[in-house]
Amino acid sequence: MGKVIAIANQKGGVGKTTSAINLAAGLAVLEYKTLLIDADPQSNATSGVGIDPGTVKAGLYECIIDSVHPKDVIVKTDTPNLFLLPTNANLVGVEIELVSLTNREYMMKKALEKIKDKYDFIIIDCCPSLGLTVINSLCSADSVIIPVQCEYFALEGMGKLLQTIKIVQTHLNTNLDIEGVLLTMYDGRLRLANQVVEEVKTHFQNMVFNTIIQRNTKLAEAPSFGKTIIMHDSIGKASVNYLNLAREILQRNGLTKISEENRTMNVEEENLSQTELSEDI
Numbered sequence: 704m705g706k707v708i709a710i711a712n713q714k715g716g717v718g719k720t721t722s723a724i725n726l727a728a729g730l731a732v733l734e735y736k737t738l739l740i741d742a743d744p745q746s747n748a749t750s751g752v753g754i755d756p757g758t759v760k761a762g763l764y765e766c767i768i769d770s771v772h773p774k775d776v777i778v779k780t781d782t783p784n785l786f787l788l789p790t791n792a793n794l795v796g797v798e799i800e801l802v803s804l805t806n807r808e809y810m811m812k813k814a815l816e817k818i819k820d821k822y823d824f825i826i827i828d829c830c831p832s833l834g835l836t837v838i839n840s841l842c843s844a845d846s847v848i849i850p851v852q853c854e855y856f857a858l859e860g861m862g863k864l865l866q867t868i869k870i871v872q873t874h875l876n877t878n879l880d881i882e883g884v885l886l887t888m889y890d891g892r893l894r895l896a897n898q899v900v901e902e903v904k905t906h907f908q909n910m911v912f913n914t915i916i917q918r919n920t921k922l923a924e925a926p927s928f929g930k931t932i933i934m935h936d937s938i939g940k941a942s943v944n945y946l947n948l949a950r951e952i953l954q955r956n957g958l959t960k961i962s963e964e965n966r967t968m969n970v971e972e973e974n975l976s977q978t979e980l981s982e983d984i
Contacts, residue, residue: 705738705822706956707815708882709844714860715831717852718887718916720747721926722948723828725941726848728931729949731785735823738777741790742811742840743830744797749789752780753929756791764793766814767839768800773818782931786822794836801835808875811839833867841871846882851903853889853896853915858906882952887916914948917941 710723720743727739741748742763746756765771766788777788801807819825827840841847847868851857872879884907890896904911916922922941925932932941953959 705736705819705825706846707819707825707827707844708952709827709829709840709847710850711829711837711840711847711864712850712860713831713833713837713864717850718885719831719850720751720828721922722848722850722885722887722916722945723826724748724751724926725922725932725945726948726952727824727826728782728785728933729945730824730826730952731782732933732946733949733953734784735953736784736786736821738786738788738818738822738825739780740788740815740825740827742794742827742836744790744792744794745830746790746792746794747926748828749787749791750929751926752782752785752787752931754778754780754787754789756789759789759791762790762794763788763811763814764790764797767797767810770814773814774821777818780931782934785931798835801839807835808838808842811836812843815843833863837867838871838875841868841879842876844876844879846880848882848885850885850887851899852887853893853899855895855899857899857903881910882955883912884910885912885914885916885948888918889915890918912948912951914944914951916944916948919944 710719712719723739727737731737739748740763749756749759761771761776766773766776773788777786780787801810804810815825827844829837829840849864868881884903886900886903917940919941921936921939922932925935928935932945936942
């Protein structure tokens with residue numbers, strides 16, 4: 704049975720979709736069969752892996768509202784072991800149509816239960832809101848990753864998001880865990896970025912991933928080529944960042960079985976003050 708991880712933050716521009724795409728790619732490259740679900744009407748996760756949303760005749764909307772079987776709309780990507788459940792412009796109307804439905808919070812979960820056991824990991828790219836689509840994503844998920852950019856107002860809106868997660872945990876999905884808080888868009892040359900890192904770690908402590916996603920030109924341009932960062936710049940720092948994140952998630956879920964002395968690899972990060980260590984699989 705695959706683990707479902709939602710990536711959510713109602714604040715836009717925090718690297719949510721970038722992280723969903725490239726974490727999924729990292730897990731896939733590490734030989735875990737992974738499904739990326741685009742649950743954002745903007746369809747950026749769909750285009751980000753090279754699928755034109757305009758060509759998507761059926762996607763997540765049809766799975767939720769019309770009971771189309773997900774296996775009939777899931778497509779392969781150029782990354783081995785990475786599959787996509789795409790979306791198109793139809794998803795814009797899903798919030799309105801869900802309102803009148805019985806058990807409206809569980810419609811996505813109902814759809815995913817049909818294919819959940821076919822994948823090792825399922826990554827959901829949530830839209831930047833706290834509406835019914837996000838609630839459906841959180842009710843479908845085993846855990847949630849919260850991306851936080853290393854910029855001013857980094858913690859803006861976090862209280863509301865955490866309150867929503869708490870409500871879901873209490874009333875709708877008692878099994879939902881917080882997988883971790885992911886720091887993104889880090890630039891070690893900026894004092895502010897380092898202050899934000901310290902502030903977030905002070906607030907959330909062990910919930911914060913050790914891996915920090917650095918601001919990177921290759922990472923920003925990869926979606927314009929319809930490629931994951933691993934396919935676009937396989938030996939670059941951004942690829943290393945997301946592979947490290949994938950390894951860290953595997954560690955947290957007890958999916959690694961190698962000795963302590965052999966589990967780390969040295970990665971030279973020019974924007975970080977020290978060498979980052981991660982598990983080598």
